Structure formats: structure tokens, C-alpha cells
Amino acid sequence: MSQDQPLSWQLNAQPAYIPVSHKGTVVGFCQPLYAKQIIESLNYIETLQQALELACYDLVAREGGSSDRVDERVQDYLSKVIRPPSGSALIGLMLKGRQRDLDLNDEEFAKFCDSYRLSRKELRNICSGEDIETPQLSPLARILGISLDDLINTWQGDEA
Numbered sequence: 001m002s003q004d005q006p007l008s009w010q011l012n013a014q015p016a017y018i019p020v021s022h023k024g025t026v027v028g029f030c031q032p033l034y035a036k037q038i039i040e041s042l043n044y045i046e047t048l049q050q051a052l053e054l055a056c057y058d059l060v061a062r063e064g065g066s067s068d069r070v071d072e073r074v075q076d077y078l079s080k081v082i083r084p085p086s087g088s089a090l091i092g093l094m095l096k097g098r099q100r101d102l103d104l105n106d107e108e109f110a111k112f113c114d115s116y117r118l119s120r121k122e123l124r125n126i127c128s129g130e131d132i133e134t135p136q137l138s139p140l141a142r143i144l145g146i147s148l149d150d151l152i153n154t155w156q157g158d159e160a
Contacts, residue, residue: 052077086157091140092127094154098144116142 017029020039030038056073060066084090099109110120118139126132132140132155141151 086155088126088132088155089129091132091151091155092129094144095123095127095140113139113143118143 015031015033018032018035019026020028020030020035052074053070056077057067057070060069060073083093095113099106102109102112104112110123113123114120116139118136122136126136126140137151137155138148141148144151146154
């Protein structure tokens with residue numbers, strides 16, 4: 001028998017995996033070290049979703065609306081917290097983040113942007129989700145402290 005041939009009997013020393021199930025159906029396998037934390041996180045997400053739906057139900061009931069508006073209200077709130085993948089809305093969020101990073105109030109940040117040739121009106125429009133015009137890209141890149149190419153890729157959705 002040559003030394004290059006594998007032995008007939010071998011031990012797989014890889015860590016054991018345990019099944020992960022959702023509503024009684026096995027959906028995957030995971031190392032025990034991570035399984036508990038993953039399952040707790042997934043269950044907590046479901047709990048938060050239920051709490052959001054209950055809160056929206058209460059709001060709709062207080063407004064005198066019908067229960068079919070609950071899903072609409074849930075979507076309204078989710079759209080406020082989910083980061084847009086691209087476009088003016090994402091650039092607006094990046095500007096708000098930049099303002100927070102620089103620790104500037106609205107007035108100071110408007111002056112800061114104006115010093116880079118982005119007017120208050122343009123800043124307000126971008127932050128409210130209006131379309132960005134091509135001449136605004138260069139000042140926006142400087143304000144955000146990123147390259148023009150990176151800004152364009154982010155704006156067009158080419159970057160994750």
C-alpha cells in the first residue's frame with residue numbers, strides 16, 4: 001500500500017452540527033456554539049414584529065381607522081428604518097450621518113454644506129428624497145468625505 005492512498009477508516013474531527021428548525025421543519029444545521037444565539041435572535045425578531053403590529057393596531061384604533069390599515073402602518077414604519085439601497089434617499093441618510101459624525105446642529109451643517117457649494121435649498125431637497133442633479137455630485141462627495149466614484153456607485157446602487 002502506498003503512502004498516498006487514503007486509509008479505509010477515518011475519523012471526521014469536524015465539529016458536530018445540530019438541526020435548526022422553524023415551525024417543526026428542519027431548515028438547516030449549525031454548530032452548537034452558535035445555534036442558541038441564532039435561535040434567540042430569530043425568535044426575538046418575531047417578537048419585535050408582533051409588538052410592531054400590536055402598536056400599529058393600537059394607533060389605527062385610536063385614529064378610528066379600520067383594521068386593514070394596520071399592515072399599511074407597519075410598512076410605513078418599516079420604510080423609515082430600512083436603509084434604502086440606492087438613490088437620493090440613501091444620499092440623504094448619508095448626509096444626516098455625516099452631520100451626526102461632525103456633531104453639528106442643522107444650522108452649522110447647512111453652513112458647512114454651503115461652504116462646499118451645496119445650498120440650503122439643495123441640501124433640504126436631497127434630505128427629503130428629491131432627485132440629485134449631476135452638478136451636485138462633486139460637492140456631495142466632498143461633504144461626505146468620499147470619492148466621486150464611490151458616491152456615484154452608491155447613488156446608482158452599485159455598492160452594497
